[in-house]
Amino acid sequence: MTEAAGRDAEHDLESRFEATISRDQRIEPRDWMPEGYRRTLIRQIAQHAHSEIIGMQPEGEWITRAPSLRRKAILFAKVQDEAGHGLYLYSAAETLGIDRAELTERLLEGRQKYSSIFNYPTLSYADVGVIGWFVDGAAICNQVPLCRSSYGPYARAMVRICKEESFHQRQGYELLMTMMRGTDAQREMVQDAVDRWWWPSLMMFGPPDDDSPNSAQSMAWKIKRHSNDELRRRFVDMTVPQAAKLGVTLPDPELRWNEERGHHDFGTPDFSELKEVISGNGPCNTERIERRRAAHEEGAWVRAAASAHAAKQAARAREEAVA
């Protein structure tokens, strides 16, 4: 093929890809796609998967200290779901031609990131409730539109995940309602957790739109359907009435309903803090990655044993077939 013919063929594939996207149809794993699209997806899906896996840690710390068997069973199920979410997403990433072991390696080497929110500590049991309410609530805002993401396997993983997130958010809110009906000390714990998690939760939506260099391309490719600021605003509008019902105060003096815009006005999160946490300097970054590394290394013998068992069974089956 001549160079010119090669370029034509490439152009042909590219326009077919663009046409599929503009018709709002899904791109599937074996379709031709631009390298940038593939790279962006791998980065985003992997980062999302890592967030689910690392996200097990802050809440997981409370499983053994849950105040009742009921709460323990719920928290266990929730954390197990997050492991599942991570695996659905690694499975989606693998359809793009990358191995999930490679992704784990990139996470442990700090070459891929996970959500900033999981680098904050969980100081009391009220944090478990607030994480369900805020963090899973923010995740729902982020994830519902991703169910229509242009990449088929990613969109389908999101559909599964979204079905499960609603339980996460509700169990958190219910936990907080229970505490708010309790003693003054319990109500103070809830308010304290709200104060600590509110701003980091708003940061989950990422930097402001004018400082989010990859957003425009992701939206053109319909990998992302809404901008960071738009999703952040939705989250605030959704959460304010829930806070009122619960009887807690959101720690933002600028927060008020704007009749004209039909949305809440609210303060600007400290995005320099977000930058710090993302670049590895949050309160728990080192601890989270170390924990993940330890789990991986301590599990190595289990994986090796399973492989050895499988090999032995396979050999035995072959022998029996010959005999």
Place this chain on the structure above:
Amino acid sequence: MSDSENWPLYEIFIRGKRGLNHVHVGSLHAADDQMALTHARDLYTRRNEGVSIWAVRSEYIAASTRDEKDPFFAPSADKVYRHPTFYDIPDDVPHI
């Protein structure tokens, strides 16, 4: 990193309930078939999503080419007479 990377990839298919086909839900890695089924149960049926699971090694799946305009499917495109609407039947003929 070593060992687990050699675990083969399996595609997982779930029958949601009796009377339905198995439907592809995703993939996972497992050391052997038995482990693939156990993992698939834990991963894809935590809320009664299935009554039956198939786990198939991904490498054993034969697939048509990836081209959307694949001539492979051409035989089905030009045979309009395979569809009931191709045939003109007067309105007053009952039950057809």
